[in-house]
Amino acid sequence: MENIIRGFADVDEFRITVNKVKQMDEMDIEVELREGADPCVVQEIAVRLDSMLAFRPRVQQVARNALPRFEMKAKRFHLKLD
Numbered sequence: 001m002e003n004i005i006r007g008f009a010d011v012d013e014f015r016i017t018v019n020k021v022k023q024m025d026e027m028d029i030e031v032e033l034r035e036g037a038d039p040c041v042v043q044e045i046a047v048r049l050d051s052m053l054a055f056r057p058r059v060q061q062v063a064r065n066a067l068p069r070f071e072m073k074a075k076r077f078h079l080k081l082d
Contacts, residue, residue: 002076004048005029010037011045013067016057019080027057032067 005014013032018025029049031042042061050056 001049001053004052005031005045007048008041008045010034010041012064013069015067015076017080027055029057029059030062030067031059032062032064035064 001016005011010033011031012034015030017028017030019028029045031045033039033041039061042059046056046059049059
């Protein structure tokens with residue numbers, strides 16, 4: 001997933017959260033875009049993930065500098081159990 005998301009030059013940072021709701025897993029991806037980027041990139045990311053991985057997580061844009069800066073891939077993934 002990181003390779004797909006990083007394939008978009010307009011992505012500055014991102015965070016993936018997996019939510020366990022009853023028996024279903026849901027995935028949310030928060031994307032921070034570079035200044036001046038077209039917000040349509042967010043939808044393009046969702047479509048690309050769907051076409052390459054056969055599932056479509058919820059992808060949403062967040063404000064610039066809203067996400068922490070990560071040094072390792074593992075910290076970009078969060079698991080929330082309800």
